[in-house]
Structures are given as C-alpha cells and as structure tokens.
Amino acid sequence: MDPALLELLVTREMPFGKYKGRLIADLPGHYLNWFAREGFPPGETGRLIALMQEMDHNGLRPLLDPLRHKPRVYR
Template sequence: MLTDNKFLIDLAHTKMPYGKYKDRYLIDLPEHYIVWYHQKGFPKGKLGDMLTQVYELKLNGLEELIRNIRKQYPKP
C-alpha cells in the first residue's frame, strides 16, 4: 500500500518532461493528448506507467484526486 501511495504522490508532482506540454503536470495534460498517447502507445518506464494511470483517472473523472494529493502532500 505504501508503494501505491508513493506512486500517487509522485504522479501528483510529475510534470511532462518534453514536447508541446513540457512542464505541465501530467494530470493537467489535455484529455485529447492522453487519448492520442494511449492509441499511439505510452513510453516505456515510469513515465509510461504514470501516463497510463493518468489515462485511467481521466477516463473515470478522478483528476481532482491527484490535484488534492498535490495540495495535501507538497513537494519538499
């Protein structure tokens, strides 16, 4: 469970490292961009895992959950 919590806290603070939406929080990426990435294929590794999670969260309307985590657990 602790690992899941850490993943969600990391996700809440992670920004897109490149491209048109560089430096935007992953959870704040436009839905059409996440859907496009889902169709194209997410990158390998941690970023891909996080984008996959963002896709699922947006699909279920749970973006606020991550925004609330970001507020509750500020980055040190």
C-alpha cells in the same frame, strides 16, 4: 494502488513534447488519449501517463486534488 504513484502524478513534470514542463496530472485528456491510441512511452513516465489516462477516462481526476501542494503564504 500505490499512493506514491498518485503523489508522483501531482509532482512529476512532463519531460518532453508539446506539454513539456506541465504536471502529468494537468495533461489534457485529448493528449492522454493520444498516448493510449499511439502507445505510451517506456519507463516510469509512460506508466504515469497511462495511470493518468485511466484516471481521466474514469472521471477520477478530483481524487488528486487533496494531494496537490498549495503554495505557502508568508505574512
């Protein structure tokens, strides 16, 4: 698996639909499963949603936690 794809999951926002603006890594499982049943959109967005659905289905969401960027605290 390409590590760059995992990085995209935690940085790329959903560009359309009910969850527009939410990170693909943060899309709820029921929404990911809906795409799996109805069909993933074409292009990179569809490939990322399909990857996230596979990770969610197999309980692998926690693997993305170390890749999430935490906000910096300035003192």
